[in-house]
Amino acid sequence: DQQVKQNSPSLSVQEGRISILNCDYTNSMFDYFLWYKKYPAEGPTFLISISSIKDKNEDGRFTVFLNKSAKHLSLHIVPSQPGDSAVYFCAAYPYSGGYQKVTFGTGTKLQVIP
Amino acid sequence: DGGITQSPKYLFRKEGQNVTLSCEQNLNHDAMYWYRQDPGQGLRLIYYSQIVNDFQKGDIAEGYSVSREKKESFPLTVTSAQKNPTAFYLCASSGTGVYSNQPQHFGDGTRLSIL
Numbered sequence: 001d002q003q004v005k006q007n008s009p010s011l012s013v014q015e016g017r018i019s020i021l022n023c024d025y026t027n028s029m030f031d032y033f034l035w036y037k038k039y040p041a042e043g044p045t046f047l048i049s050i051s052s053i054k055d056k057n058e059d060g061r062f063t064v065f066l067n068k069s070a071k072h073l074s075l076h077i078v079p080s081q082p083g084d085s086a087v088y089f090c091a092a093y094p095y096s097g098g099y100q101k102v103t104f105g106t107g108t109k110l111q112v113i114p
Numbered sequence: 115d116g117g118i119t120q121s122p123k124y125l126f127r128k129e130g131q132n133v134t135l136s137c138e139q140n141l142n143h144d145a146m147y148w149y150r151q152d153p154g155q156g157l158r159l160i161y162y163s164q165i166v167n168d169f170q171k172g173d174i175a176e177g178y179s180v181s182r183e184k185k186e187s188f189p190l191t192v193t194s195a196q197k198n199p200t201a202f203y204l205c206a207s208s209g210t211g212v213y214s215n216q217p218q219h220f221g222d223g224t225r226l227s228i229l
Contacts, residue, residue, distance in 0.1 A: 036220075043120075043221050044157075095214065097211060099163075099210065099214075100145065102157075102159075102218065104157040104158075106154060107156060
C-alpha cells in the first residue's frame with residue numbers, strides 16, 4: 001500500500017518558467033509533509049516542509065501547497081533554474097515526539113532546460 | 115560543520131560475505147535511520163534507533179543487522195542472508211522530543227554492488 005504517491009516520474013520545464021511537482025497521500029494521520037531534493041549519488045537534502053495546520057509555506061523560489069480535503073501536496077518552483085534539475089521526493093510522517101516514521105514517494109525527476 | 119558521514123561511498127560484496135556500512139553523525143541527534151533506495155522507488159526503512167542501545171526493525175529488515183553503541187554511530191551490516199543487496203543505502207538522523215518536527219538529515223550514501 002503506497003501511502004505517498006508521485007504519479008509523474010519525470011517533468012521537463014523551460015528555464016524561467018514555473019515547475020509544479022505533485023504528490024498525493026492516503027494516510028490522514030500525517031502531520032508533516034516535506035520535499036527533499038536529490039542529485040545522483042548524493043543523499044537527499046531537505047527543501048521545504050509544511051505542517052497539516054497550514055495550507056501554504058513559502059521559502060524564496062519554493063512554495064508548498066497542502067490541500068487536506070483532497071489529500072494533495074504540490075511544490076511550485078518559480079522561476080525554475082537549470083540547477084533545480086534533480087529528483088524531488090515528497091515525504092510525510094505523523095508526529096510522535098520520538099522517531100519519525102517517514103513515508104517517501106517514488107520521486108519525480110525534474111529537468112530544467114536552459 | 116555538522117553533518118552525517120557515510121563510508122565507504124562504493125562497496126562490493128562477494129557471495130556469502132557480510133559487509134558493514136558506516137554512519138557517523140555530529141548533529142547530536144538521538145534518532146538514526148537506515149534506508150534503502152532502489153531504482154524508481156522511494157526510500158524504504160531498514161532499521162531505526164531512537165536512543166543508544168535501542169533499535170527497531172523497519173519495513174525491510176530481513177538480511178540486515180545494526181548496532182547503536184554510541185549516539186554518534188549507527189553501522190549497518192548487510193548479511194549473506196540478504197539475497198538482493200545491490201542498492202543505494204542512505205543513513206539519516208533526526209532530533210526527538212521538541213525537535214522531532216525538524217527534517218531528517220541524510221548522508222551521501224553508500225552504493226553496494228555484488229561481485
